[in-house]
Amino acid sequence: MAPTIDIEARFLDYVTAENKVEAKDWMPEGYRKTLVRQISQHAHSEIVGMLPEANWITRAPSLRSKLILLAKVQDEAGHGLYLYSAAETLGTSRDEMIADLHSGKAKYSSIFNYPTLSWADMGAIGWLVDGAAIQNQVMLCRASYGPYSRAMVRICKEESFHQRQGYEIMLHLAKGSQEQKDMAQDALNRWWWPSLMMFGPSDDNSPNSAQSMAWRIKRKSNDELRQEFVDKTVPQAKFLGLSIPDADLRWNEALGQHDFGSIDWNEFFAVVAGNGPCNSERIEARRKAHAEGAWVREAASAYAAKQSGRRSHDSTTKPQAA
Amino acid sequence: MKWDTCDPSEQYLLHLGDDALVLGHRLSEWCGHGPILEEDIALSNLALDLVGLARQYYQLAAKRIGAGTTEDQLAYWRGERDFKNHVLVEQPNGDFADTMARQFLFDAFHLLQLEAIEQSNDAELAAIARKALKETTYHAQHSAEWIVRMGDGTDESHRRISSALLRIWPFTGEFFLPAEVDRLAAARGLGPDVQSLREPWLELVREVIAKAQLSLPVMPQKLLRGKSGIHSESLGFLLAEMQSLPRAYPDAQW
């Protein structure tokens, strides 16, 4: 009898009983790997996700909307940072994760490989993309890995304004001139299906899902989350007076939920494989920022090294923390 | 709308607001492209503070101009020649050294300017300055920290910050060259005589430059009249981008 089976079974019992796992606790290698992959992928999505929205900061149509958008994109940087930190507790450095992103080894949410073409896209992203993300993140606040669930709690608290600001932009447009209404409808048309794809492949095509659920990393399947999102979003679109680009969308009285058309998974897998409209631009922008920042990071490290060398020469007492 | 008929207090508010908006706009261009995540967040904070400050000046100016004027009209419907910011703040970001050199030299000036405006006999203006002083003190610390780290970091960082300072330095003369808007503000006790800020500014700058193992650039100042609406070629592009939506859809509300 292999003793590892025993300890893995005990681990499973432990998380099934809703106990939290902390950084230095024993965990199965698969659990650690799954978490590093998922958390870093999530962090990369936050960081790459800054780019399509940052694209409009300099063109926000009012000072108020400029501040809101900037604060929102800045929050995404913060969320990426919280998530990288959570993944680092598992023994993988941020540099390693970033190297994997830049080499194309690590993935990020495929939604950010679509271009932002009008101001209405800022509304649609906040409303739909953040809406879909929140659906997922609320579930992850209860993930069995402590550092991950704590990061998610902070993120959810901060993100509550993101979806609302997006919907507010859509409201202004939907109430505005015909051109603005058209802009809003066009954005919904372009972002609707990619938003549904954000939940990932359907359950029968999602091999890792069951294991993640057993480990209490996730709690709901991709299809469940997607269904909840559709049911929540349909009335919101109706309130805006916009139509969802799906001829098969209708209320199913018997099931108490919406039926909706089938997702074009070929598109999804093509974008994941790197062939979306903006994959190369997004990664190139991240690589460039990182490469051009190298001398800045090195300068600060060199200065810190010199300073600690200088400090070891004098023995001044430091103020006590209180 | 004719903005040049504004009275001196309104002109002064626009001048102060334009500095904050244009520099805030430039800093916001860094969002998503910073040298490291932590600094990306810090740069966005600077931008948020500055655009927020611009709004306060514009709101006060709009209230005084009256006739339903709004902060957004002031930001989005004035043309290049109506903007009264220093030419320094509209300079393109360049690399991180260029951005920080521009920020550091402006922060030191901005601190002294706000300290003086805090004593303004315009109580509403003084209140804005009092609040802005806190965040500007932080900005000045942040940019000074970076000047020191770049100057006393690696050979490459020393070289980059030295040449950035050389590039930006000739734009700083405009801080202390009184334009019409400064003269009227000083005459009415709204703001300082800008010439009087030169020595204390040099002192602030010199201290950090020395700590950074850099030398103070010795070079002639450019002849600049941004405060009178004569700008560098960069501002037109900045405004064209910033103002594009409201101008493409003049009747739209956002």
Place this chain on the structure above:
Amino acid sequence: MSAPDQWPLWEVFVRSRNGLSHKHFGSLHAPDADMALKNARDVYTRRSEGTSIWVVQSSNIVASAPDAKEVLFTPSDDKVYRHPTFYQIPDEVGHM
């Protein structure tokens, strides 16, 4: 292994208001203590969450080993007499 230019990791503790103790908020990378404090301010107090910040370089934290959990912490489980509910005080005595 981490690349040589990676800044060290710092743990951030924030006092949300006076009267409360500092609480662990998360971590970040910074080249030195001064920058760690500034970064912590920018990253963790964007919504006025703090009145005071501590930063500690993560490598300076000494932690108990998870394997030692039983040895360190179970012995106190049977010392029930440390808890007020262990004692029966007649109701007539009132709140104690």
